[in-house]
Amino acid sequence: MTAAAPYLVADIGGTNARFGWVAAGGSAVTQVRTLPVPAHAGPAEAARAYLVGLKRDLGAAYRAPQRAAFAVATAVAGDRVELTNSHWSFSRAAVQADLGLDVLLMLNDFEALALSLPRLDAAQLRAHGGVLPRPSGTLAVIGPGTGLGVAGVVQTAQGWLALPGEGGHATLAPADEFESELLARVRRDHAHVSAERLLSGIGLPVLHGAVAAVLGQPVSVPMSTEAIVEAGVGGADALSARTLDAFCALLGSFAGNVALTLGARGGVYIGGGIVPRLGERFFASRFRERFESKGRFRSYLEGIPTALITDTLAALGGAALAIEQA
Incomplete structure (x- = not known):
């Protein structure tokens, strides 16, 4: 009632x-x-x-x-x-x-x-490939903001049940040699490299520094998240642009892990304040490719819609x- x-x-x-x-x-x-x-x-x-x-x-x-x-x-x-x-x-x-x-x-x-x-509804979302999530079963949301929030919601006979957690502190995994080098570089300063360590407002400068180090372009003065996003979105700064590319790819891989863990077949939503500022760069990135790139479970992920909360x-x-x- x-x-x-x-x-x-x-x-x-x-x-x-x-x-x-x-x-x-x-x-x-x-x-x-x-x-x-x-x-x-x-x-x-x-x-x-x-x-x-x-x-x-x-x-x-x-x-x-x-x-x-x-x-x-x-x-x-x-x-x-x-x-x-x-x-x-x-x-x-x-x-x-x-x-x-x-x-x-x-x-x-x-x-x-x-x-x-x-x-x-559709006015509050922008979906990859125009396929909106289905509000049924299990849904997940991931939000790179100041930190990295992760939660789910499950449909039950009594209504919708939220599944709050601290998924942003799960260990981040690399998917290729470049990302392995990035994480190895970050581990010099942080014994545990969580998803939040790189995929958040506090983490983007860390990721930027790691990308610079791996590419042999050390940064003398660390850049803020706002500066990295502004310089990278339009491609004016190649290092910031490469950082945003790595951010989107890593986020896609992490989002795929969350979808598999929760069985979020109804859809995975991206919230938080960072991704909306990336504009078209996010939708042209490797996010969706990496979301689906789970070996034998590729077909499982291909059927799960992803959308940005606007x-x-x-x-x-x-x-x-x-x-x-x-």
Whole structure:
């Protein structure tokens, strides 16, 4: 049974907190506002600021929410929540009491993003080869952002069940001699080379340095992720372009591993903030080729659609689904 609406939903990161409103069960998230995390003492204060503005905008149509779901960029276990990249440290129960809520769900941000997958439509996605994922069975999402998020969602008789995890910290495997040299170079500084070590905002400069070293073009001043993407997308800097090529190939191989591990035959989605900035370079890259390149299981992977999530507010929809299914 769908819980009584309206719902308050939020997607909270280290810099910004996005709040949204679901007026009726099953309807879209509306009234989205972005509030700066540093400007507020905690989520209760930010939520109250959002609700004050919403009440002003909606007037007589406003009703105080009784249920809410917050997606947070940190691991969620127990009552205490501490955001990795901000000063917010809070008790879920205290926030619930402060806001007068009957229910407050606290989700990992990738758990919420995974729950958004079944409802994403063509306007929110860009698919490889024009073949959209099928919202049935098992789906997976991988998101190179500041870190590397990985999650899945499984269709059950009771609804969609999210499978949050820490797949970004799984060991990254090379698929050719060049990648073997890259990983060997990175292992000089890091005993464990995880997928996140190279396939993320914190990892792209590491990958850039390794590519430079393997090619015999050492970089005297390390480049930021933003600079590598900007210089590489248009091909203005050959070393940055080669780094992005390696990034897409490694990401494709890793995504294929996730698809095999979860049995995500409904589709694999790419989220996060990095890949959308690559534009056509991503779709012209070896991502899909490497996704399918799994030897005897090539045909298995060939049947799994892959798509880029273009909607930056998708996690809010996943938070709304979590409330409806609670």
